[in-house]
Structure formats: C-alpha cells, structure tokens
C-alpha cells in the first residue's frame with residue numbers, strides 16, 4: 224500500500240504540561256513530520272520554555288519504540304508584543320513551579336547504566352541556540368509554503384514577530400492551528416480571556432488577521448477534551464512518568480472544577496491538524512480585545528446570523544465549535560502506545 228504523505232509541521236509552544244502531551248502526540252503520529260519546535264514566554268518564562276522544550280523532546284525521543292529524527296528546539300520571544308508581564312500565578316498552580324510538574328527535577332545527567340527513569344534526557348541532541356524562533360517560522364514557511372502546518376499552542380508572540388518579519392510567508396502556509404481563545408465560553412485566565420490570548424492580545428490580533436488560513440481551537444472545544452486520571456493508572460515506566468507530569472494539573476482540576484482529569488487543550492490542536500474532521504467549525508471574523516479594560520484578551524467571534532458570508536475585505540477564521548471528544552481520546556491514547564513503557 225502507498226505510504227500516506229506526511230505533513231511537515233512546526234509546533235510553537237510554552238511547555239507546559241499539556242504542551243508536553245501535545246508534543247508526545249505529534250511525535251507518535253506517523254501523519255506528521257515534526258520539523259521544528261519553537262518556544263515562547265507563557266506558562267513559564269522564555270528561557271525555561273526553551274529548556275523544557277529540549278527536555279521534553281529528548282525524553283520522548285528516548286522512549287519512542289521506533290526512533291525517528293527529532294525536531295530541533297529553538298528559543299523565542301521573552302516578552303509580549305504589547306509589553307507588560309505575563310501573570311504566572313495561574314500557570315504555577317496548574318503546571319507546577321517549573322512548568323512540567325517537576326518531572327525532571329529528581330533526574331541525573333545521562334550516564335551509562337543508569338535506568339531511564341532516573342536519567343535526565345540529553346538535551347544537547349535537540350538544542351539549537353543560534354537562531355531565533357520567529358526566524359525559523361519565517362524560513363520554514365518560505366521554504367515549504369502550502370505544505371507546512373503550524374500548530375501554535377502558546378501565546379502568539381513568536382508568530383506575530385514572524386508576521387512582522389514577513390507577512391506573506393505566513394499567509395502562504397497550508398494551515399495554522401491555534402489553541403487559544405473562546406467563542407461562547409468564559410475565559411480561564413480572566414472571566415473573558417483564554418490564557419494564551421490573555422498573555423499577548425496584540426500578538427493574537429495580528430496573527431488572527433494576517434491573512435493565513437487559521438483554525439481556532441478554543442475553550443469551546445478543548446474544555447470537552449478531558450483525559451480521566453484513571454487512563455494513566457498502571458502501565459510501565461513511561462506511563463508512570465506521565466502520571467508524575469500531570470499531577471499538579473489534576474490537583475488543580477479537582478480543586479477548581481471538581482474534575483479528576485487533565486484537559487487536553489494543546490493535544491486537541493495537534494489532533495485537529497492531523498484529522499480536521501474531529502472538530503466542526505464555523506468560518507467567522509475573529510477580533511481580539513486589546514484595550515486595558517476587563518475584556519482585555521477576549522476573542523470576539525462574530526456569531527450573528529449571516530456573519531459567515533464571504534466578504535472579501537474581512538478575514539475569516541475557522542472557529543471550532545464542536546468536537547468528537549470520544550474519537551479524540553481514543554486517538555490520543557492509542558498513539559501513546561508508540562512509547563516504550565506505556566504498557
């Protein structure tokens with residue numbers, strides 16, 4: 224049988240527990256050819272996002288049953304486009320102090336003979352210091368054009384800087400799948416704003432209206448994508464590591480929402496990039512509130528009747544409003560079998 228063509232993909236992220244799970248899904252999925260991981264200030268400061276990205280990719284790489292080329296990880300923007308600071312109180316209570324539930328804190332540098340579970344992954348294999356994330360986004364967008372998918376699962380600062388560098392490059396990619404915003408749901412960082420957009424509303428406004436084909440995977444659908452804690456019980460060393468990883472997230476969900484599970488915001492964006500049929504979308508204009516009032520960071524999705532009609536001078540975003548969450552969870556769990564120590 225002919226091999227299905229892989230989609231060259233770049234993930235822009237701020238790891239983050241669910242970012243790590245999203246990268247795990249992408250690396251375990253034969254549909255995607257993961258070319259680069261760019262990192263940004265968000266759940267953790269930019270420097271940590273870069274370090275966490277390197278650790279996550281090398282940790283996953285060392286557990287993959289069938290090794291594959293690992294994407295290089297790049298450092299990115301340290302400050303929101305509109306200035307100011309990211310309020311990280313909420314992130315610390317969800318993702319833990321280091322962003323990854325302290326998963327790597329007790330591990331030691333690589334040494335022969337040390338069992339995997341005690342080893343710190345060898346980050347030097349994937350670390351790529353010399354070139355900055357927005358530059359990588361532009362250069363992959365230029366070289367791959369409509370073949371490239373970008374999955375953005377952190378604040379949109381790197382993508383906005385890429386738009387500033389070369390708007391046409393971004394407008395020419397195949398698809399940008401953004402985890403961020405909400406059409407009808409309240410926010411999770413403020414009563415009106417979702418976290419990724421809340422961190423950098425000016426960047427989100429620029430990206431949402433840059434002319435690129437965008438799919439918005441917001442809280443309307445991600446809130447329904449919950450991985451129950453019981454799915455992580457038992458298994459081998461890798462599943463045990465995922466249990467450690469998600470511990471603070473589950474604690475937060477139980478306290479805040481009475482839910483015993485992890486909300487898979489970022490993995491749903493990866494799944495939607497591979498299988499667009501998982502989500503049902505409305506094509507709508509999306510504006511981001513950039514004022515300093517209580518609605519700062521709110522995504523305003525025009526849901527009035529007739530608002531989806533084609534109007535050439537306004538931009539349109541595919542806004543996900545429905546999700547087949549059972550199919551998504553099946554896909555997510557089945558892909559984790561690609562890792563040694565999952566079962």
Ligand code: BDR
Pocket residue numbers: 239240241242266314317376377402411417418419488489
């Ligand atoms: C988003 O916020 C972050 O904390 C998560 O990683 C996800 O990207 C959900 O609102």
Ligand code: CA
Pocket residue numbers: 236237238239241242266376377489
């Ligand atoms: Ca994220």
